[in-house]
Amino acid sequence: MLETVLIFGVIWTSLYCLIAMGFSLLFGVAKVLNLSHGMIIMGACYVVFLLVTGMNWTLGASIMGGITASALLIVIIYLGFIKRLLNAPHTSMLLLTAGLATVIQQAVILTVGPHTKFVPSTIVGSTAIFGVVLSNQQIISVVIALAAIALLVIFLQRTRLGRAIRAVTQDRDTAVISGINAGQMYLVTIIITGILAGMAGVLVAPIQTVTPEIGWEMMVTAFTVTILAGLGGPIWGIVVAAAIVAYAELVTAFLIAPMLKEAAAFIIMILTLMFRPAGLFGKGRL
C-alpha cells in the first residue's frame, strides 16, 4: 500500500511540476500572474483531441500540434493583452487574465461542446515498478516531465539566453542597463511558458478526461504549487512544492478519505497564505 502512495506520488509530482512551472516562471520573470494559464493547458488537450479524432493526424503529430498551439495562444494573449498591462497593478492583471480564461473556456464550449472528451494513450501496455503496476503512459509522462524540467534548468543555468532571463528575473533595471532587452526576454519566457503548458496538457490528457472545466482545476494546481513554493523562487522549489501537494492529496485519500483528496490542495493554499505568504522559498509575498 505504501509503495502505491510513493509511486503515484512521483507521477503526480512530475505532472504538477509541469503544470505549475510555466505559471511560476512567468511571474518570476515578468511579474505576471496569468490566470489563463490553466485554460492554455486545457486548450492543448482539446487541440490534441481535435487533431486526432477530427483530422486523423497521428498522435505524435497531434501532440506537436497541441504544444505549438498553446505556445501560439499564449503569445497572442501576451502581445494582444498582457503586454499592455505590464506596468499595471497585480489586480488589473488578475482581472484581465481571469476574463481571458473565461473567454477561452466559453470559446471551447461553443466550438467543441461541453461534453467530456478522451485522448488516446501515446503508448500502450503496463509495467510493474516495486510491485505497483503502472500504465506505460504514466511512466512516459513522468520521464518527459522530468526531462522537460531538467532541460529548463540547464537552459536557464547554462545558456546565454537563460542567464539573460535570470538576470531580468533578479533585477530588471540592472539587466536593462547591462544591455539586455527585457521585452525580448519576456517574449522568450512567454514562449517557454506556452511550450510547458502545452506539454502539461498533452501528457495529462490521455491520463484524465478532457472537459472545459479542467482549465480551472489546472489553474488551482498551478496556483497552489506556486504559492507554496513562493513567487519568484527557484525551480527546485516548484519541485518540492509539487511533491508536497501531490503527497498531501494521496496521504489524505489513503489515511482520511478519498473524498477529501481535492480539499488538501486548498487547505495547503489557505495555510500558506495565512502563515507563510512568501511561500517556502519565495522572495516576495503576493
Next chain:
Amino acid sequence: MKRGNFALGTLGLVVAFILVLVAGAEAQPIKIGVNSAWDYPGGQGLKRGAEMAIRDLNAAGGLLGRKVEGVFYDNKVDPGEAKNATERLLYRDKVDVICGYWRSDLAIVCQPLVMEAKKILLIGGASTPVVTYDRIKQDYKTYKYTFTTTSNTHYLYVSQEQGIILGLKLGLRKIALLIEKAAWCDPKYDYLSKKYADKIVYSTRFSPTATDFSVEFAQAKAAGADIIEFTTTGRGGTPSVKQWYDMKIPVAYVGYNVDAQDPKFWEITEGKCEGVVTAKIGGVMGLPITKKSIPYYNEYKKVYGEYPIAYTNGVAYDIVMAWAHGVKLAGTVETEAVVRAMERKDFNYEGVCGVIEYFDEVHNPVGGGWGKGESWGWVSFQWQKGKQEVHWPGAFRTKDMIIPEWVKKLKGK
C-alpha cells in the same frame, strides 16, 4: 312572430359563433413544452427524444387531427432558469403538457409549479423518488399529473446490482464498494452496505470530479476484494476503467458507469473495458427490446448523424408518445381526462424502451418484461470483445456475464 324569428336568428348566430370559436380552438396546434439543457448529453437526449416524438406524431397526421408543436427552452441545468422556463411555458406559451427535467434537482423544484397549474408533467430522465415515490404517494390529489418513464432510484438498483448478484454466482466472494458521493447514490450505498454487510471488505465514497482512483483501487486490492462495485455518473467513469486495467487490479469491475454506456467506449478505452459491467436503457442500445427499438435506433442515427448516447432520448420519446396514446384514449387533451386514461388498467403503450403501463400507484412505468419494483427499461450488460452483451433481464440476454481472462489469470496466481 317577427319577434320569434328575431330571437331564433339571434340564437342561430350565437350558436354559429360558438361553433366557429370551438372549431378555431380545435384547429390550434397541441403544444408540448420541452424544458431541458441542450449542452449536456442527458439534456440534449431529452430534447432530441421529444423532437422525434413530435415529428412522428405529425407524420402520422397529428394528434386528434391537430398539429403538434414543440416549444423548447434551454434551462442550462440552472434551477432558476428551469423555473422561469416552466412558468413561461405554462402561462405565456400556454402549453398543453410539459416534458422535461433530466436532472432530479430541477424536477424536484419545477414539479410543484406544473402541478399547481394542473398540467401533465412528463418526466424524461430524472430518477429521484421524490417526484413519484414521495410526492405522488403522499399527496396523490396534487401530484397525480406527473408521469415518468424513468424508474425511480429505489427501483434503479435492481439493474445496477446484477453485476454483484451474478459475480457471486460465479464464485466471487468479497466486495469493495466505490460509490460516488452524489445524492442519488446515497440510498444505493446504504442499501448495498446493509445487504452485503458480511461480504464487503472495503467501501468508500469519492467526489464526482475525481479522476484518480489509484489509492482506492490499491486499498480494495489489499483488502482482498473480488468484485468492485463502482458507481459514477461523474468524470471518473473512463479514467477508472483505464486505471483498473493499467494497474492490473485483479477484481471484477461491475456497477453503474455512465461513460461505459457509450457505444464508442471500447475505442475510447482502447479495449481496456473488457469485462466491465454497467446498466443502460436497452431501447437506445440497438437491442430488440420491442419491435420499435431498432427502427428508432436507426432513425435516430439518420436524423442526428450518431447513435443515441444518453438514455434520456429513448425515455423522453416514449413518455411523449405514451401521453399521446393517453390523449387518443381520452379523445381530448384535457388534463383530468388524460390522467384517467393513462391510469386505466388496460392502458398499454409499446414504446422503444419497453411496454408502458401505469398501474403502479406512483406512476412509475411497468410492463414488457419488467415487473413492479423493477428497473423498467434498464438492462445490465457487460463489455465483451468490443460488444455490449446483455445478461439481465433474461428476456433480452445475449451472453452470460464472465470474469475477464486477465483477472482470472492474476487471481490464479
